[in-house]
Amino acid sequence: MARPSWMRVPRWLRPRAGNPDGTMTLLEHIHELRRRLMIGVIAIVLATILGVLWYQFGVLGLPSLGELLTEPYCALPPGARLTLGDPNRCQLVAFAPFEQLTLLIKVGVAAGVVLSSPVWLSQIWGFITPGLHAHEKKFARVFIGTGTILFVGGAVMAYLVLTKALYFLVTVGGGIQITALRGDDYFNLLITLLVIFGVSFELPLLMIMLNRVGIFPYATIKAWRRGLIFAIFVFAAVVTPGQDPFSMLALGLSLVVLFEIAAQVCRIHDKRAAKASPWAGLDDDEAGPSPVAGGPEQASTVTASAPVAASAVPPASPTGSPSRADFDDVT
Known part of the structure; x- marks a missing residue:
């Protein structure tokens, strides 16, 4: 039974049948790159929609993304932050009509990139894998996994440090003035700090x-x-x-x-x-490549050749140069 048209995978997303040895022509490489880029972009767009929804609403008993990201700011003493509107809520300040919408999209895109990272990382991995040997694939998996763990660790460190950093920044004036922190400024600081710590790690x-x-x-x-x-x-x-x-x-x-x-x-x-090197323990003049096959231990000493007997040298002809007959007499 044929599938309905809306359930069929578009042709530009279908993988082409490749050669058993993994080799591709230039056009096949371009098609494969385009296909994997489109899959990654679609995953980021869908994850961005989820990020925008999560920014405003809680999911599965978890607080909303907005509450999680503003927690370092809300942990400040009430006297160190400006409170407008509801005094029982911790809120940032917006000074422009479209600032909240811009902030919503910015945080949603950042969350979408993070949430969809398994998909676009796997697409990058799938594009690179056919050109690697078995041992190279093993090391690549280790490096990709380790890099992901280090980036997440750096982001967590930045999130924990932000509370102390914010407290210093908003109280350094000695209470003479109070900071009206805009939402855009706060999230720019937060996202920049997360990226810097994650990349630096x-x-x-x-x-x-x-x-x-x-x-x-x-x-x-x-x-x-x-x-x-x-x-x-x-x-x-x-x-x-x-x-x-x-x-x-x-x-x-x-x-x-x-x-x-x-x-x-x-x-x-x-x-x-x-230790694994065959030249381990040798001096610099001994560790060079040996002209004899088998390494330096199998090199033999070249002995001088025996001198040619005097009788084997043909006598000079009257003209001063040996003739052909003279060479024929040499046995």
Whole structure:
């Protein structure tokens, strides 16, 4: 029985039958890329609609997304934030007619990208996988999984730090003035902090990847340790949007801890690679490639050839050069 037309998958979303070895022509690559991009975009759009609804209403007994994201602001003392409207509710301030709609769309898109990440990450993975070998696929899964965990960990750290950072920012004036915090400003600060912490937490993964390919060995890390730690704190001081000491120190100290963990992983990897090398324990002049097949242990000593007997050399002809007959007499 044929399916109704509305239940059929559009032709541009159907995967084309590929070769058994996974090879594709240029047009097949373009079609596959377009198909996976469209699937990812559709997933983001649907998840954005869910994010917009979740921003306003609770889901499955959970508080709304708006309540979760405004919790660091609502945790401030009542005297440190401006209260307008209902005094029993914690609300941000909007100064423009369309500001709430813009904020709703912005938060909904950010939530949609996060909620649909399993779909578009799997599409990226499916597009890359045919060109990888079996061991490369295994390492790619580990790096993708580790990168996701690190990004989520950085976002959680930023959410926890935001309460302290906000308290410092709104009370630094000594109570002389009160901060009327706009919703757009607050969510820009929150989203920027989440992204910065999440991306910065990918530092150990980047170090390990560069170490795996031989670009960033542990010897270089050890020699540059002090300078790299100083650069980490400078980076934390520059990129944190609030410029408060709590977010700077939290980001800097967290990155230093992750840096040391990644350095130890690189040290263990380099140590194992050195033991597995066939040139381990040899000096620099001995570790070069041997001209004899089988390695340096099978190289034989080249002995000088025996001198040619004097009788084998033909005598000179009267003209000063040997003739053909002279060579014929040599046995």
